[in-house]
Amino acid sequence: MSDEANLSERLRPFIEGEDPLVQKMITHTLDEVSRKSLSVDAISKKMSRRLDQWMREEEEGRS
Amino acid sequence: MIKDTGSLRVRVRPTYLPLYKQLLKSRQIRQHSEFFTTCCFLPGPSERVDMGNITELCQANSFTDYQLTALSSLGYKKSQRILEPNELFEMMEKEADAGMTFLITELWHDLVNLNQDEDVTLIPGQEFEAQVRLIKFVQGKLEEVPF
Amino acid sequence: MIITQLTMHHFRQFYGTQTIEFAHDGDEMVTVILGENGRGKTGLYRAVMYALFGDRTLEQDAKGKGVLLANSRALKEDEAGQHRGIESSVRIRFRHADKDYELHRSQLSRQQANGKVHEEASELILIDHTDGSRITKKEEVERFIHDLLDERVKHYFFFDGERIERLTRVDEDQKEEVATGIRNLLKIDQVLKSRDVLGHMLKATSKQLEKHSTGDYKKALQKRNSLQEQIEEAKNEQARINKEQTALAVRIQEIDNRLEELSQVSVAIRQRRELEKEKEGVSKGYAEAQQALTALHSTIGLLMARDVLYEVKKQLDFYLGENRLEETMTASGLQELIHDLTCICGRAFDEDSEEYRRLQSLYRSVKSQESNQAYYEMKAEVMQLIGYLEGKESELSERLSDLKSYETRLESLNYQIEQLNQQVTGSSEQSIQELGEEREAVVTRKAQHEVEFRRLEEEWTELENELAKVDLQLKDLKVKSGLHQQLLTKEEKLKESVDVMDRAINGFEQDVIQDLELATSENLAYLLDDSGRQNLQDVKVEQDYSLEVYNAFNQPFLANISQGQRQVLSLSFITALAQVAGGNKALEMPLFMDTPFGRLSTDHQENLMNFIPQIASQWILLVTDREYDETVKRKFESSGVVGRFYRLESTEPGVTTIEAGEVLNHD
Known part of the structure; x- marks a missing residue:
């Protein structure tokens, strides 16, 4: 079937112009979902940790 | 002509007797003499076999005049003289036996049961089918020989 | 692949x-x-x-x-x-x-x-x-x-000719399955799963926030979460009702079909009754014909004797010669005349006379005839029997053909009755009533569902209004709280992500559907013959991925198209799916078609043969001599x-x- 990475690419036009962190969150989630057949719960935990990290980095970057 | 058959008995092979009885019981025939006569005129195997201990079927005086005429004619045809009753029936017993053998081995071969004692009977329910087949055979024979 | x-x-x-x-x-x-x-x-x-x-x-x-x-x-x-x-x-x-x-x-x-x-x-x-x-x-x-390849859409790539056209008329209850399969093929399922992930994260974060809050803020949060739960519940309930409504609609359709069958069945029952009555009469006739034939058995043996009888008669004729027996004269009578030297007429004669010689010869002949008495009797009997048998053969034939005609009629009646039995089996007048009752119940439930559906909609609209108020209240309180800033931001971002995702999904799916519509229309225009092109102008792909075509006057036209056109429409859609799912290159999937041209006109077939190689990456064609x-x-x-x-x-x-x-x- 089509390339795995294609999905976030194809969805990009619909999230353009949104908050950068939101965009990042969505594309990464899409990638994660299309790459692995993990459960919703498992991917949620993983993405939650990643979001915490991004927010910390943003905070640090600001300060 | 045989008018006086006295107490003469007509006999058949013991294993064939049940079939006569069955046809009578299922009302396919009214008299044993009827079917016996029919058997006499059926094609039989060219080799006559020993009928063994033959057993009584009926009395010769139960035959109708027409049946007796038919049988006498057959006897005359075979011997070129008019036969005495005992001679005639002795001959006809062999004819009927051969005719019956033809029926059960050819015309009715798939309609008959042979049990362990080798008694021959029609498969129950097939009596009428046997009758129809016989009639069709006779009809065919009649058409075969134009007079 | x-x-x-x-x-x-x-x-x-x-x-x-x-x-x-x-x-x-x-x-x-x-x-x-x-x-x-x-x-x-x-x-x-x-x-x-x-x-x-x-x-x-x-x-x-x-x-x-x-x-x-x-x-x-x-x-x-x-x-x-x-x-x-x-x-x-x-x-x-x-x-x-x-x-x-x-x-x-x-x-x-x-x-x-x-x-x-x-x-x-x-x-x-x-x-x-x-x-x-x-x-x-x-x-x-x-x-x-x-x-x-998702099994639910396998038939879009591996199909037999008979089945293709049915892709455009999927049963109601299969529609959802097929739609899921198509979403899967187009990767929309993954987008939906991503949205679930984000929603799941948002919920977890909200719970966490609630746990770490105090006072009014906590109360407001609790209220918000409870409102959200109620809204979700109401919406889930609505979705459930919606699904059930579809099932009910399917059931009504089934009942209607069944009732239609049953109304045909009641006709069949009536026909069967008539045939059975007829059969009764024919059976009686058949039994009588059987009896009549059986009664003939007594003549069968005699009929079989017929050629023997003719032969014996001939032999007897030959043996007895042509001389006729003088019925009035007996041998002893003649002996007396000869002895008395008196003629039959009473005139006397002597031993040398002509009369004497004639009487002597007559005496010899009568004497010989008398000794052949038995043969004469036999000949008479044989002739009598031959006479009796005259006409018996035709009687036999007639009765046999009588029997045969009854038999044929019986057979035909039995066959017809059996056919009707099959139609009637498993149904009865009672089931018509039961179905009628069930239909009424289903219709009532459907109406109740509609009311419930609207009530739920009002309910969650109201809840959402309330939620908006709580959200405002929370904003106020949040400023005052200054607590758990990071959790608050996370929640905010996730909320925004979910909203964006919802919009994106909607946009994405609409976009995909639009692509499918365009590609299907284009393919259809390519594949159709001239008359088809004039009739079918446009294809619309519905939200459940079912199809509708529009004619030149922009009226729905799917119900009116021919089987061949329907097949071409299905092929257009299948190829469109392959194109859209494949993105900028041909979809790496074989198209495996068993006897696809059977119902297609020559134009359609030629168009298809030119077209498929342009859009597919592998085409396997199973064809008959007639198609190819x-x-x-x-x-x-x-x-x-x-x-x-x-x-x-x-x-x-x-x-x-x-x-x-x-x-x-x-x-």
Whole structure:
């Protein structure tokens, strides 16, 4: 079937112009979902940790 | 002509007797003499076999005049003289036996049961089918020989 | 996925091991397999469906009727020989994402004493020839195949001609399945899953926030969460009702169909009653004819004697000569006359006279006749019997033909009654009433659902209004709280992500549907003949991925199109799916078609043959001589897209061999 990475690419036009962190969150989630057949719960935990990290980095970057 | 058959008995092979009885019981025939006569005129195997201990079927005086005429004619045809009753029936017993053998081995071969004692009977329910087949055979024979 | 090779062993009509290499390189991507009906085209189709999905039956098979996958000749040989059972297998070699795979599925079968064949699944192995690794766990192999091609849409790529047009008229209850399959194919399912992930995260974060808050803020949060839960509940309930509504609608349709059948049934019942009455009369006649025929048995033996009688009469005639017996004279009477030397007339004569000699001769003749008395009697009786038998033969024929005509009528009546019995079976006047009652109940429930659906909508609208107020309140409180800033931001971001995602999904799916519509319309315009093009202007793909076509006056027209056009529409949609799912390059998926041209006009067929190679990456075509005659073959092969050509030949009943044929050199 089509390339795995294609999905976030194809969805990009619909999230353009949104908050950068939101965009990042969505594309990464899409990638994660299309790459692995993990459960919703498992991917949620993983993405939650990643979001915490991004927010910390943003905070640090600001300060 | 045989008018006086006295107490003469007509006999058949013991294993064939049940079939006569069955046809009578299922009302396919009214008299044993009827079917016996029919058997006499059926094609039989060219080799006559020993009928063994033959057993009584009926009395010769139960035959109708027409049946007796038919049988006498057959006897005359075979011997070129008019036969005495005992001679005639002795001959006809062999004819009927051969005719019956033809029926059960050819015309009715798939309609008959042979049990362990080798008694021959029609498969129950097939009596009428046997009758129809016989009639069709006779009809065919009649058409075969134009007079 | 591109299938490069199919190997079958003792599978269906294919005795022994037989292999087909499929064309797949570059322009020559078409494989044509020609076979008359019964030669095993569908056997090949079965082989592919069996290997990939383990399908033992196809939709076209009669319901409940098992299809024997094992080769019957091999089974017979085994039964006659060692009787250990035989292995039937299908191997598919395919390429996917630059890797070379082999899928092997097999079963064991054995002829049992009761004549049935016991079949048992044996091996399922997936080998990756690129690195030599193998998967043998059934679930893992199945998951791999599912990722290659969702089973729910397998019929869009592997289909038989009879079934294609049905893709445009999917049953109500299958619609959702098919829609899910298509979403899966288009990867929309993954987008939906991503949204679920984000929603899940948001919920978890909200819970966490609630746990760490105090006072009014906590109260407001609790209220918000509870409101959100109520809204979700109401919406779920609505979705549930919606689903049930569909099921109810399906049920009403079923009941209506059944009732329609039953109204035909009541006609059948009436007809049956009439036929049964007629049969009663005919049966009586038949019994009488039987009796009449049986009564003739007494004449049968006599009739058989007929030629003997004629022969004997002839012999007796010859023996007795032509002399007639003087009935008034007896030998003793004549003796008396001779003795008295008196003539019959009373005149006296002497021993030398003519009278005396004549009387002497008469006496001798009468004397001889008297000694032949028995023969005369026999002759008389024979003649009497011959007379009696006159007309008996025709009577026999008449009665026999009487019987036959009754028999024929009975047979025909029995057949008609049996046909009606089948129509009537399982139904009765009572079930009409029951169905009527059920229909009423279903309609009532449907109406109640509609009310409930609207009530829920009002409920959650109100709840959402309230939620908006709480959200405002929370904003105020948050400023004051200054607590858990990071959790608050996280929640905010996630909330925003979910909102954006919802919008994106909506946009994405609408976009995909639009692409599908455009591609389907375009393909349809390409494939249709002139008259079709004038009639069908536009295709609309509905939210559930069902289709509607519009005519030149922009009116829905699907119900009015011909079967051939419907088939072309399905093919347009299938190819559109392949195009849209494949993105900028052709979808890496074989199109495997069993007898697709049967219902197509020549124009449609030609268009299709030109079109498919442009949009698909592999095309495997199973065709009959009628669809694919020499002219079509030459034309198609000269276009340079046919890479391989095979012919299915039957060598003996139930055994087919695959023979590779020449492909016309187009250079």
